[in-house]
Structures are given as structure tokens and as C-alpha cells.
Amino acid sequence: MSKIIVEHNPSKDHLATLGVTKWPTWKKEVSVFPWVFPEQEVAYLLEGECIATLENGDTVKFGKGDLVTFPAGLKIQWEVKQPLYKHYKLDGNALTQVFRRILLKIKG
Template identity: 60%
Template sequence: MQIQVEHQPAEAKLNALGVSKWPTWQKEVSVFDWVFHEEEQAYILEGECVVTPTGSQPVTFGKGDFVVFPAGLTVSWEVKQPLHKHYHLDGNLITQSWKRIKAALKR
């Protein structure tokens, strides 16, 4: 499982994916752990981050990058500059909710 970073993707790709219609998320400078229950695609509007997958090397990305986080990935985030991103989660609301419920029950 690897994080994929595409620096400055073509506008045609972003338009074909409908990135401008995806919801956005913001996060202040911070450090926190996270689990990606489903694949997430993100387009970074602002910010700079270092994400370190458990047992792997850190990955750095920032403004203008298109990032894909694989499902099942556990990471530690370091938001170095305030983050603002468009994001898209794999699946629909029902499957996303089910994955989170299952994960919570395993704890």
C-alpha cells in the first residue's frame, strides 16, 4: 500500500474527475493519526503535509498535488501549513458508514 502523489496534474484530468464538485476539508497546523477505511483521492488547494504510513517512509505533498491514499492505510499526519483540499472517498455513504462501524467494533 503506497500513497501516490501526482505533482501539478493536468487540468483535463481534474475536470474529467469532477474535482471542483468534490467536497472540501480543512485542517489547521497539527499532528494526528488516521486510518483510511476506503480509498481517498484528494486535490490539495492549500497547505503542506507530511504523511507517514505505519512502518514506511514519510510522503510530502502540498498545494497543486493530486494524492491517492489506499484503503486500509494507517498513517500519522503532520500538517505543516494549514490544509485545504477537495476529496473523494471510494464507495457510497452506506458502504463508507459500514466500514467505519466494523472498524469501531473491532476496537
């Protein structure tokens, strides 16, 4: 099984090389919900604290200042403990992203 990779407090140089400030942002209130990652996502948390529970029951904690990589196909249960605000980048382009989501719907 693929795992979540958490890089705590990455350097400003590393974030600049990735172009994090140009990535879109997303916010989520305190909540619990299931999620499937159709493609790899890399996220940089500007605010918040979260726990991701994998299908096997393992948990991964991450929060403000962390750079987190979620592999394609990963299924988790999000627990947003403190309101989340993040930059994120998805693998692929808009066309491949739509295609992956359609495949997920078909597979059910």
C-alpha cells in the first residue's frame, strides 16, 4: 500500500522550487469525511491540523507548515481538527484529472 509522506517544515528554498505560492488553495472547516485521491496530490498546509486514517487503520497527523504527498488511488478518512487552509497541486492536466474521476465513478 502506498503511504502518505509528510515533510515537516520544508525549507523556503524547497517550497520556492516547487512553486507552492502559485498553486491553488482550498479551505475546509472542522469535519470528518471520506476521500479518494484520483491522482497524486502534494499539499502545503498554511493553517490547520488534520488526521488521515488509512484503510488499514493507520493514522497520519499533519498540520500547519507541513508539505504532504498523497499517492494516487489512496483512500482515507479525513479528520480536520482545526480549520484547514492549504495550497495543493494535482498530478496531470485538467483532461487527465477529469478522466481519472470518471474512472473512479465507473468503478464505484
